[in-house]
Amino acid sequence: MTINILFAAKYERWTTYEPHLRTALDAKGLSYSIGTDIAPPDVDYIVYAPNSDVQDFAPYTKCKAVLNLWAGVEAVVHNTTLTQPLARMVDHGLTQGMIDWVCGHTLRHHLGMDRHIHGQDGLWREGIVPPLAQDRTVCILGLGALGAACGDKLSYLGFDVRGWSRRQKHIEGITCYSGQDGLNAALSGAEIVILLLPDTPDTENLLNATTLALLAKGASIINPGRGPLIDDAALLQSLDAGQVGHATLDVFRIEPLPNDHPYWAHPNVTVTPHIASETRPKTASEIIAENIYRGEHGLDLLHLVDRNAGY
Amino acid sequence: MTINILFAAKYERWTTYEPHLRTALDAKGLSYSIGTDIAPPDVDYIVYAPNSDVQDFAPYTKCKAVLNLWAGVEAVVHNTTLTQPLARMVDHGLTQGMIDWVCGHTLRHHLGMDRHIHGQDGLWREGIVPPLAQDRTVCILGLGALGAACGDKLSYLGFDVRGWSRRQKHIEGITCYSGQDGLNAALSGAEIVILLLPDTPDTENLLNATTLALLAKGASIINPGRGPLIDDAALLQSLDAGQVGHATLDVFRIEPLPNDHPYWAHPNVTVTPHIASETRPKTASEIIAENIYRGEHGLDLLHLVDRNAGY
Numbered sequence: 001m002t003i004n005i006l007f008a009a010k011y012e013r014w015t016t017y018e019p020h021l022r023t024a025l026d027a028k029g030l031s032y033s034i035g036t037d038i039a040p041p042d043v044d045y046i047v048y049a050p051n052s053d054v055q056d057f058a059p060y061t062k063c064k065a066v067l068n069l070w071a072g073v074e075a076v077v078h079n080t081t082l083t084q085p086l087a088r089m090v091d092h093g094l095t096q097g098m099i100d101w102v103c104g105h106t107l108r109h110h111l112g113m114d115r116h117i118h119g120q121d122g123l124w125r126e127g128i129v130p131p132l133a134q135d136r137t138v139c140i141l142g143l144g145a146l147g148a149a150c151g152d153k154l155s156y157l158g159f160d161v162r163g164w165s166r167r168q169k170h171i172e173g174i175t176c177y178s179g180q181d182g183l184n185a186a187l188s189g190a191e192i193v194i195l196l197l198p199d200t201p202d203t204e205n206l207l208n209a210t211t212l213a214l215l216a217k218g219a220s221i222i223n224p225g226r227g228p229l230i231d232d233a234a235l236l237q238s239l240d241a242g243q244v245g246h247a248t249l250d251v252f253r254i255e256p257l258p259n260d261h262p263y264w265a266h267p268n269v270t271v272t273p274h275i276a277s278e279t280r281p282k283t284a285s286e287i288i289a290e291n292i293y294r295g296e297h298g299l300d301l302l303h304l305v306d307r308n309a310g311y
Numbered sequence: 312m313t314i315n316i317l318f319a320a321k322y323e324r325w326t327t328y329e330p331h332l333r334t335a336l337d338a339k340g341l342s343y344s345i346g347t348d349i350a351p352p353d354v355d356y357i358v359y360a361p362n363s364d365v366q367d368f369a370p371y372t373k374c375k376a377v378l379n380l381w382a383g384v385e386a387v388v389h390n391t392t393l394t395q396p397l398a399r400m401v402d403h404g405l406t407q408g409m410i411d412w413v414c415g416h417t418l419r420h421h422l423g424m425d426r427h428i429h430g431q432d433g434l435w436r437e438g439i440v441p442p443l444a445q446d447r448t449v450c451i452l453g454l455g456a457l458g459a460a461c462g463d464k465l466s467y468l469g470f471d472v473r474g475w476s477r478r479q480k481h482i483e484g485i486t487c488y489s490g491q492d493g494l495n496a497a498l499s500g501a502e503i504v505i506l507l508l509p510d511t512p513d514t515e516n517l518l519n520a521t522t523l524a525l526l527a528k529g530a531s532i533i534n535p536g537r538g539p540l541i542d543d544a545a546l547l548q549s550l551d552a553g554q555v556g557h558a559t560l561d562v563f564r565i566e567p568l569p570n571d572h573p574y575w576a577h578p579n580v581t582v583t584p585h586i587a588s589e590t591r592p593k594t595a596s597e598i599i600a601e602n603i604y605r606g607e608h609g610l611d612l613l614h615l616v617d618r619n620a621g622y
Binding site: 096100101103104105107108111113122123125129132134153156157255257259264269270271278280 | 404407408410411412414415416418419421422424425427428429431432433434435436437439440441443444445464467468469566567568570571575576580581582583584585586589591
């Protein structure tokens with residue numbers, strides 16, 4: 001019996017993903033048909049990007065699972081037409097890419113690199129010695145697959161790493177906090193804050209005037225997570241007041257960030273264009289194939305989304 | 312019997328080091344006198360910076376050891392008046408600082424960060440996805456205490472790490488090469504090259520037109536080691552030809568780097584003012600005290616310099 005797999009994402013993704021998906025599905029020994037145009041009642045699985053044309057899942061009457069191509073599911077998790085199981089993407093390639101980006105920008109802020117990258121004017125700017133990593137407090141908000149992986153690497157690099165998550169975690173090398181009191185403790189005196197939380201009603205504007213005031217004076221904010229985690233007006237005010245020294249922001253409420261947004265013009269903000277990490281077609285295709293194999297063999301899906309929690 | 316310790320470095324260092332040295336010497340239970348002005352025939356140990364006024368060691372007739380405050384000894388190792396044992400500084404703080412700087416700039420080049428640090432003009436520059444760390448070849452020239460420590464961290468971050476040293480080493484996570492053939496193999500196709508060799512006649516101009524041509528097109532050079540390791544004219548030519556994509560240089564033949572030096576003006580060179588790492592007074596003082604304790608108790612000195620090898 002042939003498994004019908006609908007690829008529902010922007011069309012340009014299909015040419016990138018098709019060979020990787022076929023390789024991964026073949027490796028699992030599955031008998032399948034995959035494409036971008038399959039009649040809804042015939043579809044067994046949907047490989048899904050939330051910005052695709054498929055927004056009404058009702059016609060997909062025999063669909064066994066929706067397999068998200070992205071880590072974030074906020075744009076699909078509350079779709080009331082979706083009655084099928086939904087799996088997030090937890091891709092080794094995406095995780096490694098996030099580690100690279102987060103560790104790189106953490107070290108950039110730790111070392112005060114921009115001073116030298118911008119200061120190529122012949123002036124020998126010696127005499128400012130940053131503290132050692134062990135004397136630098138880094139706080140990671142969100143200890144899911146991405147936050148935990150970044151925390152592990154930053155801890156190995158020598159940083160004093162704290163983390164916060166909704167549910168209490170226990171991770172070697174990270175001082176773990178949870179709950180509202182835990183949030184205040186995690187943020188108090190933190191010098192570099194990394195946002196890797198999902199976008200849910202509970203996490204919206206988590207970084208606001210009150211929480212920003214808890215940080216060490218001149219702290220750096222690094223946001224590769226989701227735009228709505230930050231109260232933008234409060235962050236701009238904190239930057240102007242010097243409470244926050246610099247913000248490197250990769251995600252925004254509206255993307256691309258409009259070119260008249262004050263973040264672009266602020267001297268202490270670095271905008272990056274949602275590049276912190278991307279799903280990598282090869283490794284992501286392996287996860288998709290694994291989940292289809294699991295679905296066909298009655299096994300639990302990997303990375304199943306808790307629809308109530310929203311991630 | 313009181314041990315007489317001469318502190319021979321630029322005077323401003325003394326105010327920084329004195330409290331740390333006293334704390335460390337006290338912790339070892341030693342009976343000592345330490346200062347910047349002790350009659351040469353009375354001196355038992357010299358805590359030494361090569362740029363100090365002491366250049367003739369002959370009058371220090373009962374001196375048991377010269378304890379260098381710096382990692383590099385090229386400015387003292389060939390001083391023919393020096394007949395006493397010479398120890399290099401291998402300071403935990405200096406090593407950690409070097410790890411921070413080297414990992415930071417490696418990730419900066421890996422990610423192509425400057426594109427975004429300089430590109431805050433409202434243009435959303437998406438679409439350029441760097442490879443993952445595992446697909447990036449990093450070559451460390453020099454696998455002493457600093458090179459090996461940086462290699463360990465870069466390997467843990469996921470990079471494909473090779474290293475080269477004069478004598479063959481075996482270090483987990485690093486593909487180790489040695490000898491002339493090994494040098495060519497280590498450099499062939501390398502995308503990021505980190506220089507952490509000592510400055511000796513054998514290492515002078517190690518990076519030259521021939522060796523630079525072995526690298527991957529557009530490679531990055533990171534030099535926190537010593538200025539003379541690089542043939543400056545050859546590097547500038549390689550940069551102009553695009554064979555080398557960027558060089559981040561922390562050390563130079565003449566420091567401060569003269570403000571009319573072409574490195575300052577080159578768009579693909581980042582000059583940093585010999586800040587990659589510094590000896591940290593607290594941790595360095597502990598090493599000095601440990602070596603004086605060892606000298607007094609007939610134990611081998613830590614980090615003794617091989618005068619023939621030059622480091």
